[in-house]
Amino acid sequence: MRVLETTEATRSRMSRQSSRDTGVEMALRRVLHAAGLRYRVHRRPLKGVRREADIVFGPAKVAVFVDGCFWHGCPEHATWPKRNSAFWREKIETNRARDRNTDARLEEAGWVSVRVWEHESAIEAADRVAAIVAARRPARPRADPIS
Numbered sequence: 587m588r589v590l591e592t593t594e595a596t597r598s599r600m601s602r603q604s605s606r607d608t609g610v611e612m613a614l615r616r617v618l619h620a621a622g623l624r625y626r627v628h629r630r631p632l633k634g635v636r637r638e639a640d641i642v643f644g645p646a647k648v649a650v651f652v653d654g655c656f657w658h659g660c661p662e663h664a665t666w667p668k669r670n671s672a673f674w675r676e677k678i679e680t681n682r683a684r685d686r687n688t689d690a691r692l693e694e695a696g697w698v699s700v701r702v703w704e705h706e707s708a709i710e711a712a713d714r715v716a717a718i719v720a721a722r723r724p725a726r727p728r729a730d731p732i733s
Contacts, residue, residue: 617708617712623715
């Protein structure tokens with residue numbers, strides 16, 4: 587087992603990092619819900635694949651992942667820590683590889699994977715997600731008008 591040399595302040599800060607229901611994720615969900623979209627949260631889109639999407643639109647087969655800039659190596663905002671740098675570089679690169687693998691597995695199964703960075707505007711991200719969901723929704727048969 588690898589033991590990291592870290593300060594108490596760092597340990598405390600990292601232990602408070604939430605992986606579910608983050609502020610960014612909640613803001614995105616509020617905008618999507620206000621737009622009339624309904625979804626499931628924190629679900630595995632594919633049986634047998636231990637990867638959980640933050641927001642899932644089942645019938646449209648759209649899985650939304652809200653990625654943190656640090657944890658997923660955002661090209662705009664990622665930083666490489668100086669302390670334990672080899673550990674963190676390996677950790678973040680492993681996360682990136684897992685994200686690519688998840689996207690590929692979903693695509694093979696007919697799903698669309700949408701990645702939203704934590705720095706993105708919730709409104710812009712919701713617009714992007716809504717457009718993808720609308721394009722992939724199965725067409726509903728029209729009801730015959732009542733005579």
